[in-house]
Amino acid sequence: MxxxxxxxxxxxxxxxxxxxxxxxxxxxxxxxxxTTSSVNNISCLDDGWSISREDKTVENVNLLDYKIGNSKKGEVITISKTVFANSGESSLMFKSFLTTVAVYMDGELIYTYGLDYLNNNDFIPKKYNIVTLGRPGYHDLSIKYVVGDDNFSEKFPPIYYGSKYELIGYFFNYKxxxxxxxxxxxxxxxxxxxxxxxxxxxxxxxxxxxxxxxxxxxxxxxxxxxxxxxxxxxxxxxxxxxxxxxxxxxxxxxxxxxxxxxxxxxxxxxxxxxxxxxxxxxxxxxxxxxxxxxxxxxxxxxxxxxxxxxxxxxxxxxxxxxxxxxxxxxxxxxxxxxxxxxxxxxxxxxxxxxxxxxxxxxxxxxxxxxxxxxxxxxxxxxxxxxxxxxxxxxxxxxxxxxxxxxxxxxxxxxLEGLAYKDALTGLMNRARCSQYYATLTGDYAMVSLDLDKLKYVNDTFGHLEGDRMIKSFSELLMQSFDGASIIGRTGGDEFIAVFENPTADVCDKSIRRLEAAMDKFNKEDDIISLSASYGYAYSYEVKSKKHQDVFYLADQRMYKMKEEHHG
Missing domain, CATH: 1.20.1070 (Rhopdopsin 7-helix transmembrane proteins)
Known part of the structure; x- marks a missing residue:
């Protein structure tokens, strides 16, 4: 435990x-x-901004520290800064949400987003804006936000500067x-x-x-x-x-x-x-x-x-x-x-x-x-x-x-194996065979077998030799009837095998293999000798097709052979 x-x-x-x-x-x-290196070709434009809203302007603002506070739908907020573009591929990248965006460089409109949503009174979705500045040199940059919903944000999102591909690459590296x-x-x-x-x-x-x-x-x-x-x-x-x-x-x-x-x-x-x-x-x-x-x-x-x-x-x-x-x-x-x-x-x-x-x-x-x-x-x-x-x-x-x-x-x-398997031979027992019979449909063949002289061996050599005789026969039966759907021991010396969808000669071939195996065993064993009586029947031989009737026919043929052996 x-x-x-x-x-x-x-x-x-x-x-x-x-x-x-x-x-x-x-x-x-x-x-x-x-893991991200701080040495790179992009930067965050956070210092030196001018912010204008409601006829008020605040100079030299750190964009990341500025608190927007209460904002109303339709309010215009403009942020401005002088930037230096290293080349014609220099770009800005920043996120907007619930606002329109208009970017001006030297007073010229170079980028817009969200005006159609605002004009239709729609929800303005989130957007990562990437704006190429175009001309190298110093430029007066202004970004005009029009608020699309009350209290859209508490702070401005960071604005990054660099080439377009470096900005996107760094974004994915960070994420x-x-x-x-x-x-x-x-x-x-x-x-x-x-x-x-x-x-x-x-x-x-x-x-x-x-x-x-x-x-x-x-x-x-x-x-x-x-x-x-x-x-x-x-x-x-x-x-x-x-x-x-x-x-x-x-x-x-x-x-x-x-x-x-x-x-x-x-x-x-x-x-x-x-x-x-x-x-x-x-x-x-x-x-x-x-x-x-x-x-x-x-x-x-x-x-x-x-x-x-x-x-x-x-x-x-x-x-x-x-x-x-x-x-x-x-x-x-x-x-x-x-x-x-x-x-x-x-x-x-x-x-x-x-x-x-x-x-x-x-x-x-x-x-x-x-x-x-x-x-x-x-x-x-x-x-x-x-x-x-x-x-x-x-x-x-x-x-x-x-x-x-x-x-x-x-x-x-x-546990089911313990309940449905014969303890001595490992074959299916009578209860399991009865369950299996109930599931039979279509064409099938049944072989009824009876081990000869078991009582004589038990009386003469003892039950240990009788058990060995049963186990030996069972092993040969499983080897010879390897194509059978089920092989069971239904009594002391009684055995059964069933073939589903059988060929015409499957029973004869299996019995011949069993007889050959028993002959070989008998030549090598000095105490017990194996022999069996058998009978088989195909479902098409019985008009009712019921497994009880097919088994009865096979069993009758087995008993006829048994009488011949004992006669």
Whole structure:
């Protein structure tokens, strides 16, 4: 018992420790805080800006420190600075969200974005603006923002300077950890979908697998969208921005359905209520967004509060349910000692904790991400690490759950073998043969065999030699009737073999092989001599096709041969 307890403890802690080691390696070698060089050909234009708004101008402002404060829809904010362009490929890169952008160089308009959305009173999506300055030399640069929604932001996003390709390359270099996590989640989703399709085709599909694949897809896309990777690689700003919010709003639904599929009996009514809520509010939010009643970004606090309520209401009950289920399984005779659901629960808890930490980091510490000045709080997204950890735990859960089922099936098969196999010979016993007969359809052939002189050997040489005689005959029978669908021992000296979809001479050939094997055995054994009486019948020989009638015919032919042997 002590050894089993130690094994169980090892199973609980070894894989989480390996996962934590993986994350340490990921953070150490994948984080830009450790690996991105500060010596590069791009820079952040943060100092020396003039900011004009509502007929007021503030000079020599650090853009990253300036607090926008309250802003109203339609308000115009202009930032200006003198910049030096090294070459005709010198460019600016900066993000905008809920604002239009107009870039002027020496008073000339060179770039615009978002005016059509503003004129139509639409939601202005997120955009990573890349503006080529064109002419080398010093230039007066002005960027005019028109606010598209009240209180669009607390600070201006950083503005980076460099060549276009260097800016994009540095962006992906800085975001490579997020790029890796997003790719992992999307690939895992595709593999899970493919596996689910294959298993469904063989009637072994798993709801947990398809729900996990959908959840991983949501997480993977959200990682790419949140980190602006979709803005860089695509031109469909509105589609990408709306999908970013919708994937975030659908995450609680996917997670609650996944947990419900595992523990439907735990807090059943609460789980169903939250699933319904998680279905309804994305539909309502989308309707309100597309009717321009309230834009989709306004619902983030509501979803956050609902997510916290769901965690507080469901997580304790689920933890208690898993613990109770494990206690029940430990007394089950089929329990293989694999605690698969523990890992999924650990992943869920880590995801929640890391998400809360990231929200705290974002909204309380208000860390401003600057890719040219990486630090540990801005370059690592703990919510993404939580997502990666959860999906790896989901993989471990599914892998170990599969092992769990295979172990249970193996144990059941072993117990069924004890119930349905003859202990002496390893052949199927009478009970198993009776079960098998009931499944027979189509054409088949039955061979009834009776081992001769068993009573004489038992009386003369003892039961040990009689048992050896039975085992020896059984071994030869299995070798000679290797194409049989089932071979059984139905009594002390009585045996049966069945061929499904037999050829016309399969019974004769098998019997000839058995007779040859017995002759060889008899030449080598000085004590016992093997011989048998047999009879066979094909299902087409019996009008009713019933296995009872086919067996009766084969048995009658066997007894006729037995009389000849004894006569």
């Amino acid at each position: 002590e050894k089993k307890r130690q094994i169980r403890i090892t199973k609980i802690f070894v894989l989480p420790l390996l996962l934590m080691l993986f994350f340490i390696v990921l953070v150490t070698f994948g984080s830009t805080w450790f 490579r950890t997020s790029f890796f996590i997003g790719a992992f989640l999307l690939i895992y989703s595709c593999l899970s979908f493919s596996l689910w399709i294959y298993l469904s085709l063989i009637n072994k599909g798993s709801s947990q697998l398809i729900i996990g694949a959908f959840f991983s897809l949501l997480l993977g896309y959200y990682v790419y969208a949140y980190n602006d990777i979709t803005c860089i690689i695509g031109n469909h700003a509105m589609l990408f921005s709306v999908l970013e919010y919708m994937t975030f709003y659908l995450m609680p639904l996917a997670l609650t359905i996944l947990l419900y599929s595992l523990h439907a009996n735990v807090a059943n009514h609460r789980q169903k209520i939250f699933i319904i809520i998680n279905i309804v509010y994305p539909i309502v939010f989308m309707d309100m967004h597309f009717t321009n009643y309230v834009h989709i970004h306004r619902f983030l606090p509501i979803v956050g509060v609902l997510a916290v309520l769901e965690v507080l209401c469901l997580l304790p009950a689920l933890v208690h349910g898993v613990i109770m289920k494990q206690k029940e399984r430990m007394i089950d005779e089929y329990y293989p000692g694999v605690d698969a659901e523990v890992y999924l629960l650990i992943g869920c808890i880590v995801l929640m904790v890391f998400s809360l930490f990231e929200i705290t980091n974002l909204y309380i510490f208000k860390v401003n991400e600057v890719i040219t000045k990486p630090d540990i709080l801005s370059s690592l997204n703990f919510m993404e690490l939580g997502m990666l950890f959860f999906m790896m735990c989901h993989f471990i859960y599914y892998f170990m759950n599969s092992i769990d089922h295979m172990s249970e099936n193996r144990i059941k098969a072993q």
